Amino acid sequence: MKHINILTFLLLCCALAACRRDEKLDDVNDIPGLGGDTWAPGPIDIWIKDSLTTPLNVAVKYKWDQGELDYTHTLVPPKEEKIIPVLSTIRRAWLKPYEAEAGELFVKRYVPKFFVLVGSASYNTDGTITLGTAEGGRKIVLYVLNDFRTKSMAGYVPTDSFGVKQMFHTIEHEFGHILHQNAMYPDEYKRISVGMYTSNWNNVSDADARADGFVTAYAMSAPDEDFVEMIAMMLVEGKQGFDNLVNSITQPGPGGTTPGQAKARLRQKEAIVVKYFAEAWKINFYSLQTRTRTAIDALTR
Structure with a gap:
C-alpha cells in the first residue's frame, strides 16, 4: 500500500510540473549539435x-x-x-x-x-x-x-616544405584510391612485388622499403596502397625527384633484393602507372606530374 501511495504522489508531482499546451517551449534550435548551431x-x-x-x-x-x-x-x-x-x-x-x-x-x-x-x-x-x-x-x-x-x-622556413608536400601526398594518395575504385589498374602490377607485402610495414624504414622495390614503407602494406603511393610520390616529388629517389638505392634490401632488382621494380611500377593514366583516364601522366610539381615548388621555394 505504501508503494502505491508513493507512486501516486510521484505521478501527481510530475503532472503538476508538466508543461501546459499554451506554454512556450525553449527553441530546440538553440541546442548545439542538433541542427541549431548555425552562423x-x-x-x-x-x-x-x-x-x-x-x-x-x-x-x-x-x-x-x-x-x-x-x-x-x-x-x-x-x-x-x-x-x-x-x-x-x-x-x-x-x-x-x-x-x-x-x-x-x-x-x-x-x-x-x-x-x-x-x-x-x-x-x-x-x-x-x-x-x-x-x-x-x-x-x-x-x-x-x-x-x-x-x-x-x-x-615559414624552407624546411616546412615537408609539411606542404606531406599534405599533397595525402591528397594524391586518397584520390588515387578513388581513381582505381572507378577503373582498376592492371593485375600485372600486383605481381611485381608478390610475396613481399607485409602488415609489419610500420617497422620498416622508407630507405629499406625502397631497397626492396617499394616507393615508401606504407606501399608494402598491400598492392592497392603500393599503387597509390607510387602515384602520390611521383606527382609530389616530380620527375627529377622520383628519378633521384630510384637512383639513390645502392644497398641490398632486407628482403634480399639487389639494388638493380629494386630499381627495375620501381621502373616497372612507374611504367604501369603512366600507362594506366593514359588508357583509363586519357591523362598524360608526365604532363600532370610537371604541372603538380611546378605548383608545389611555387608554394615552397
Missing part, C-alpha cells in the same frame, strides 16, 4: 562557396563536428586562419593540374564532394599516424592542418 556566413564561408562549392560542387566542413570523425581518437579543430591558405593551395596544386590535363568535367565527376578539415594528426594505437582518409569516393578527411605553412605565410 552567419563569414569570409571563409564566402570564399569556399565562390571558389569550390559553386564551380565544383565541393563542400567543406571546417567547424568542429565530432560526428564526422572517429570518436576513439583525440583530435583538435583547425585554426581558422589556416582554412583559406590550405584550400587555396589545394585548388592550385591539385585541382588545377587535373583540370588542365583531364578537363573540368573529370574534376566535377571524380573529385570528392565533401572535405572535412582537422587541425591535428590522428594517432593510432600501433604507433602510426593517419594523415587523411577517403570514404567511398565522396568524402575526404584531412588532418594536421594546424602545422601547414607555405612561403607566403608568417613563420
Whole structure:
C-alpha cells in the first residue's frame, strides 16, 4: 500500500510540473549539435562557396563536428586562419593540374564532394599516424592542418616544405584510391612485388622499403596502397625527384633484393602507372606530374 501511495504522489508531482499546451517551449534550435548551431556566413564561408562549392560542387566542413570523425581518437579543430591558405593551395596544386590535363568535367565527376578539415594528426594505437582518409569516393578527411605553412605565410622556413608536400601526398594518395575504385589498374602490377607485402610495414624504414622495390614503407602494406603511393610520390616529388629517389638505392634490401632488382621494380611500377593514366583516364601522366610539381615548388621555394 505504501508503494502505491508513493507512486501516486510521484505521478501527481510530475503532472503538476508538466508543461501546459499554451506554454512556450525553449527553441530546440538553440541546442548545439542538433541542427541549431548555425552562423552567419563569414569570409571563409564566402570564399569556399565562390571558389569550390559553386564551380565544383565541393563542400567543406571546417567547424568542429565530432560526428564526422572517429570518436576513439583525440583530435583538435583547425585554426581558422589556416582554412583559406590550405584550400587555396589545394585548388592550385591539385585541382588545377587535373583540370588542365583531364578537363573540368573529370574534376566535377571524380573529385570528392565533401572535405572535412582537422587541425591535428590522428594517432593510432600501433604507433602510426593517419594523415587523411577517403570514404567511398565522396568524402575526404584531412588532418594536421594546424602545422601547414607555405612561403607566403608568417613563420615559414624552407624546411616546412615537408609539411606542404606531406599534405599533397595525402591528397594524391586518397584520390588515387578513388581513381582505381572507378577503373582498376592492371593485375600485372600486383605481381611485381608478390610475396613481399607485409602488415609489419610500420617497422620498416622508407630507405629499406625502397631497397626492396617499394616507393615508401606504407606501399608494402598491400598492392592497392603500393599503387597509390607510387602515384602520390611521383606527382609530389616530380620527375627529377622520383628519378633521384630510384637512383639513390645502392644497398641490398632486407628482403634480399639487389639494388638493380629494386630499381627495375620501381621502373616497372612507374611504367604501369603512366600507362594506366593514359588508357583509363586519357591523362598524360608526365604532363600532370610537371604541372603538380611546378605548383608545389611555387608554394615552397
